[in-house]
Amino acid sequence: MSSPTAILQMICPDQPGLVRELSGWVTSNGGNIVHADHHSDPTAGLFLSRIEWELEGFGLPREAICPTAHALAERLHGEYKVNFSDYRPPVAIFVSKQDHCLLDLLWRKRTGELPMEVPLVISNHPDLGPIATEFGARFEHVPVDPDGKPEAEARHLELLAQHKIELVILAKYMQVLSKEFLVAFDPPDAFHKVINIHHSFLPAFMGAQPYHRAWDRGVKLIGATAHYVSEELDGGPIITQETVPVKHRDEVGDLIRKGRDTERLALVKAVLLHLKRQVMVYGSRTAVFD
Structure with missing residues (x-):
């Protein structure tokens, strides 16, 4: 070393x-x-x-x-x-039901590629509990009901404080974090603490079902964007982006399949850059010293 x-x-x-x-x-x-x-x-x-x-x-x-x-x-x-450089910060991964980004992050952490500890995985569904357990992380199922979001986020903050979490990764966590959560965990400054992966080449196709809308539009490239989370939906400072070509014979399912690879790659690159302290935020922009 x-x-x-x-x-x-x-x-x-x-x-x-x-x-x-x-x-x-x-x-x-x-x-x-x-x-x-x-x-x-x-x-x-x-x-x-x-x-x-x-x-x-x-x-x-x-x-x-x-x-x-x-x-x-x-x-x-x-x-x-x-x-x-020899410090491994405690990281929490938030997920829903899709496992490809979670598996990739945990595997790369296990092999030493990502210098971090993952003591905690939080999900609004119970499906991915066995994966977290296999990799030695505590799994917490915290349902998020439409009328109970403040209570769910209060539990999130309690868990993050309990495990002294320094970075949250939204690895296909299909929920929007509230302003109150972000103010409590990630006060605005130049050094953000929440990273999200979005399944489109932002700013194109923000919001839900971007692959369906990309297929309707007939795009020739699709992509994924890893960005810091801000109060604006899918509008936080961009860290990394990955793209893949789309052919005229591709259907929506093909775009989703291809998109999973871009999501994994964009997210792991962004997390590694963050862990190596190579990203700096100013305004809505980032400087990436890689």
């Missing part, structure tokens, strides 16, 4: 000398930078930076890095986050 690294993500108002300022903070403490990615958006007036450096030989202990970075962010009037 490679030696562990620290990762600093910073978003702040753009100004001259920021690359020198940020990289100088690392090197002045003896850090060996292994990756440095920056983006300046003149329209938004923002500067985005991701710097990763080796912990071996760094002059600050782990517990001192975050407070020191906090002082740096305050001086630059920015938002920041510090993470460590």
